[in-house]
Amino acid sequence: MSKGTIRQILLITDGCSNQGEDPVRVSEQIAKQGISVNVIGVLEDDQTEDPTGLTEVNEIAEAGNGVSRIVYAEDLSETVQMVTQQAITQTIQGYVSKELKDIFGKEVNEDELSPETKEEVHEIVEDLGETVDLQVLILIDTSASMQHKMSAVRESLNDLVISLRARMGSYYFSIYHFPTRRQITKRLLSWTNEGAEIAKVFPKLATGGITPTGAALKEAVKMFDEDVIGEEPHYDIIDSSYRSSS
Amino acid sequence: MTSSIHPTVHLANGTKIVGKWHKQTYKVIRQIGEGARGSIYLVKGSQGLNALKISKDSSVITREAKILRLMKKVQGVQLGPFLIDVDDFNLRQTQYSFYVMEYVDGIRIKDWYHPSKASQLAIVVKQLLFQLHHLHLAGYIFGDLKLENLLIDRKTKQVRLIDFGGVTQVGRSVREYTSYYDRGYWQKGERKADPAYDLFALAICILQLDPTFKRVATNRRELVKLIGQSRTLEAYHPVLKKAVQGDYKQAMQMKKDLDRIQLNQRRKTGRRKTTPVTKKSVSQPTPQHLQSAKQSMKKEVVGIGSLLFVQFSLLVSFYYWF
Numbered sequence: 001m002s003k004g005t006i007r008q009i010l011l012i013t014d015g016c017s018n019q020g021e022d023p024v025r026v027s028e029q030i031a032k033q034g035i036s037v038n039v040i041g042v043l044e045d046d047q048t049e050d051p052t053g054l055t056e057v058n059e060i061a062e063a064g065n066g067v068s069r070i071v072y073a074e075d076l077s078e079t080v081q082m083v084t085q086q087a088i089t090q091t092i093q094g095y096v097s098k099e100l101k102d103i104f105g106k107e108v109n110e111d112e113l114s115p116e117t118k119e120e121v122h123e124i125v126e127d128l129g130e131t132v133d134l135q136v137l138i139l140i141d142t143s144a145s146m147q148h149k150m151s152a153v154r155e156s157l158n159d160l161v162i163s164l165r166a167r168m169g170s171y172y173f174s175i176y177h178f179p180t181r182r183q184i185t186k187r188l189l190s191w192t193n194e195g196a197e198i199a200k201v202f203p204k205l206a207t208g209g210i211t212p213t214g215a216a217l218k219e220a221v222k223m224f225d226e227d228v229i230g231e232e233p234h235y236d237i238i239d240s241s242y243r244s245s246s
Numbered sequence: 247m248t249s250s251i252h253p254t255v256h257l258a259n260g261t262k263i264v265g266k267w268h269k270q271t272y273k274v275i276r277q278i279g280e281g282a283r284g285s286i287y288l289v290k291g292s293q294g295l296n297a298l299k300i301s302k303d304s305s306v307i308t309r310e311a312k313i314l315r316l317m318k319k320v321q322g323v324q325l326g327p328f329l330i331d332v333d334d335f336n337l338r339q340t341q342y343s344f345y346v347m348e349y350v351d352g353i354r355i356k357d358w359y360h361p362s363k364a365s366q367l368a369i370v371v372k373q374l375l376f377q378l379h380h381l382h383l384a385g386y387i388f389g390d391l392k393l394e395n396l397l398i399d400r401k402t403k404q405v406r407l408i409d410f411g412g413v414t415q416v417g418r419s420v421r422e423y424t425s426y427y428d429r430g431y432w433q434k435g436e437r438k439a440d441p442a443y444d445l446f447a448l449a450i451c452i453l454q455l456d457p458t459f460k461r462v463a464t465n466r467r468e469l470v471k472l473i474g475q476s477r478t479l480e481a482y483h484p485v486l487k488k489a490v491q492g493d494y495k496q497a498m499q500m501k502k503d504l505d506r507i508q509l510n511q512r513r514k515t516g517r518r519k520t521t522p523v524t525k526k527s528v529s530q531p532t533p534q535h536l537q538s539a540k541q542s543m544k545k546e547v548v549g550i551g552s553l554l555f556v557q558f559s560l561l562v563s564f565y566y567w568f
Contacts, residue, residue: 077425077431078282078423078424078425082282082422085421086303089305093305110304111334111341114267115267115308115311115332115333115334115343118304118308118343119308119311119312122305122308122309122312123312125305126309130418130419159425159430159431162430162431162436162437163419163420163430163437165436165437166418166419166420166430166436166437166438167418167419168417168418168419
């Protein structure tokens with residue numbers, strides 16, 4: 001089995017979008033390009049764990065073939081790492097299901113596999129998950145209410161890099177934030193695998209009032225077309241839309 | 247397919263779970279744990295009480311069940327809870343995966359420990375190192391080693407590892423960890439699985455038991471300094487420092503250093519407590535006592551003898567209480 005690159009967007013936000021396009025629709029479009037959209041909703045300390053305002057978080061991720069979690073700022077580090085890892089697994093599982101479909105000529109629902117078969121499939125998924133190359137675009141909501149959570153966000157991204165570095169596969173990440181005064185999204189960091197860069201870009205973060213999540217996602221996804229420095233992108237094998245594998 | 251939702255599953259007490267594939271029945275008694283990857287229930291199966299882990303995310307169950315099965319095979323040493331069954335279960339039109347394992351009735355190590363047990367701690371840590379050693383020999387590390395994952399079995403009084411979700415093949419990235427116990431978080435190394443990763447976490451576990459140890463997360467580069475502030479575990483400082491600096495590449499190296507500490511501790515406690523005993527035994531008049539040179543030698547021998555005896559009885563009582 002040849003390996004490709006998994007492409008993900010990781011959106012970190014604290015509430016619902018209030019301007020522009022419907023982020024769920026945009027997310028669905030992005031998933032069709034083989035890029036999964038993962039969302040982490042950050043709660044206020046006094047919010048309950050199931051706030052209605054954050055249901056959009058789950059909807060965006062679901063539409064984007066991604067994973068979502070709603071957590072308090074203090075749990076961000078572990079969550080960012082876990083969501084990224086699970087999204088990799090999920091994408092590969094989708095790919096494996098498609099392969100199974102090709103072999104059996106019919107859709108094989110995971111529910112229909114016995115625990116023993118599942119275990120064998122899982123082993124393949126885990127091996128691929130460890131070795132596949134990864135490209136993560138991190139999109140941070142920097143609307144006013146996120147301001148006091150920024151140190152936790154920075155912390156969690158530093159931590160993510162520690163986890164990415166430990167994998168066998170290569171990785172690149174880039175960081176964008178929204179909203180900004182003139183553009184919808186602003187690049188803070190172009191594709192890199194240097195964790196030390198994160199500390200440099202964070203002081204630049206300025207916060208704004210509105211939350212155009214949909215438009216920001218739409219802008220951000222274009223950045224996957226930018227070449228990773230010194231390396232041609234070769235992300236056509238594993239595809240979270242489970243469509244084009246050849 | 248999607249795991250957007252939290253993977254925990256809420257089951258009412260008394261719920262009957264019938265496995266889709268193996269047709270075994272389990273009755274829920276109560277919830278005993280909940281994590282980021284699923285929920286654990288105490289259940290009654292045909293063979294008695296078991297622990298059942300259930301998740302909305304079937305890959306979690308598949309992975310952990312596979313690990314538990316592996317643990318069974320490791321060197322004939324029982325490392326993890328015994329795996330009994332892996333199956334699926336339909337509830338309200340949704341399929342959940344679960345596995346059933348041996349229920350370890352234990353006391354959380356944090357509830358068991360008290361600074362007065364500092365010397366017994368060495369025994370517990372050595373038991374853990376023994377288990378980790380065998381796990382490492384098999385090519386795996388425990389990964390998510392933390393106080394919550396350590397139980398003292400009420401029956402055997404042995405320390406047991408629970409929650410094998412973090413077990414990772416050596417050389418791979420650690421799948422599941424808790425920041426505070428993670429050497430990457432403390433900037434003491436990579437988040438890649440090697441035996442030293444577990445030993446680092448073990449050192450943090452020991453420190454966490456010390457009520458005088460200050461949990462300051464801000465000065466991450468100064469972990470070694472923080473260790474110096476732990477007052478009730480002073481005897482362990484050299485071992486803890488070596489463990490967090492990655493000086494131990496294998497569990498057995500750490501065990502050897504602990505042996506040395508234990509020996510020193512026993513010598514100290516032994517000497518203090520044997521003084522009256524020594525006097526008593528020497529006061530017995532024997533012919534040898536007429537020769538002063540030999541007398542002092544004998545004193546030594548008796549001293550050491552009684553010292554050893556006290557050490558032995560202390561050891562026996564440790565094990566007994568433990």
